[in-house]
Amino acid sequence: MSFLKLKAIKIDQPLASFYITKIKAKDLLEISFSEELQYIDESGKLKGNQRKKDEKRLKSIGRYIDSIEMSFPNSIIIAANYDKNRGQIIDNKDRRWKLTKSNDDFYEIDIPTNEKLASIIDGQHRLNAFDYVTNQERKELDLVCTIFFDLSSSYQAFLFATINGNQKKVDKSLALEQFGFNIDDEPSKSWTPEKFAVYYCRKLNFKESPFKGKIKLAPKFTNDLFDINSDDFIISTATIVDGILMLISSRPKRDRVEMGQHSIFKGRGRYLIKDFRDSSPLRNLYLNNEDEKIYEIIKSFFGSVEINLWNNIQGNSYIIKTVGIQALFEFLKKILQLNTNYSNIDFDDYLNPVSGVNFADNYFQASGVGKSRIKRVLFVANDFMSIDDVKENEQSDIVRLLS
Known part of the structure; x- marks a missing residue:
């Protein structure tokens, strides 16, 4: 039995195709992770693709989520089939997220387990702020989510840089x-x-x-x-x-x-x-x-x-x-x-x-x-x-x- 099934539409663009869906905040928190960009050895090799989490900012966003005017119309972007410790999941069919085409550009996404196998490319503070809400019912809210499949860590980093490179907060x-x-x-x-x-x-x-x-x-x-x-x-x-x-x-x-x-x-x-x-x-x-x-x-x-x-x-x-x-x-x-x-x-x-x-x-x-x-x-x-x-x-x- 699958952990979650989602309906999605496919978008084709030059870098890669991606899929837009809706998902409850509590479910996305359970199946995704963010990893801070850092040096890991003396050669300058890097891992991760995110800035450091800012707890003060998370609490502030959590307060906003609790408000009656809360709205997140912009998408949380994730890369599916990615293990934090082992990288891309290629062969393990029991763990991989699966795509099934229904008609035209509509697809069904089958998420087999609640393991954290989706790396957050953009939106980590918006999502993780749900852990700071007072009203726990807010975690039942739907979020817009953009899903890339089998995107390497280097292209996850490139997307983050492209999206955020001109933003003063980054x-x-x-x-x-x-x-x-x-x-x-x-x-x-x-x-x-x-x-x-x-x-x-x-x-x-x-x-x-x-x-x-x-x-x-x-x-x-x-x-x-x-x-x-x-x-x-x-x-x-x-x-x-x-x-x-x-x-x-x-x-x-x-x-x-x-x-x-x-x-x-x-x-x-x-x-x-x-x-x-x-x-x-x-x-x-x-x-x-x-x-x-x-x-x-x-x-x-x-x-x-x-x-x-x-x-x-x-x-x-x-x-x-x-x-x-x-x-x-x-x-x-x-x-x-x-x-x-x-x-x-x-x-x-x-x-x-x-x-x-x-x-x-x-x-x-x-x-x-x-x-x-x-x-x-x-x-x-x-x-x-x-x-x-x-x-x-x-x-x-x-x-x-x-x-």
Whole structure:
């Protein structure tokens, strides 16, 4: 005897077909699960596809569900036939959810057991908030549910990123990591700028580099993977990915959409975006698949940063905060724009003039203004801009810091 039978309609779209049905909240809670995105080993391998559950938010949504105006017209999206511990369920017919076509686009979904064999792709807080309701009758309410069958973990992550990538409530680092979830399954020539940047962000974090162990995956960061002491600093995935992106693409979303017109294994390649005008300094290296050259340039630059700036940190320095890393990437971009022979750049020549600057000075601050001020100090010290081009009320501070 089956645990549950549902009626559904089939929707065909390019990524995959899916099925829309209604299901009671209590039943969906019993047969589904959500898994937080996290690192699981020292190579940067990921598992899960969700941000961390927010209990305060769950209680707030639970309170809303108890209200007389409660309504959830948007769909909970799940991936069926997926075991949290073993991945996709392929051969076990007694556990697999089954589809039977009735007529036209109408189907019957047979759920044989109440095991949690459906991974939540989107809507975990809406669903799990039913565990926080006062009125238990609310769990009898029907919810709209979209079901994908046999969707791999990488595509579950991709869907989450696609759905939530532009939402302010979803941490940008999480969305970016999701875009790069299945990157090892793809040929590198098919990597969009975002996937390229995520891959090399992870490499900077897990291989020997100035950033090793310092890049934080927003939803869950397993500190015991790294040898971190209290004096080290941590920077977000989004900050590093954005920094790498500015070196290879001025419009990464445009590049992703254009490359997405071809499937991964049937012609997708960087050649598809070669005709777009783009002044990013390392664009040609990216288009020509010279990925390791880009990585070595970034690693070499920040190696020099480590020697000249990070090893001389004074107090609560802004040069190791988000604004400092952002300014340093913009500084690197300017250096690369002025040098066409990247292999002959001595980054020490550009960083020595600012090695004595106290980036903990009150002139700096942790904001967009602070980033601009760090950038101006770097640029003035290297004659990329004149002190006369700086706001008059800031000129004396820059002169003081560089003296």
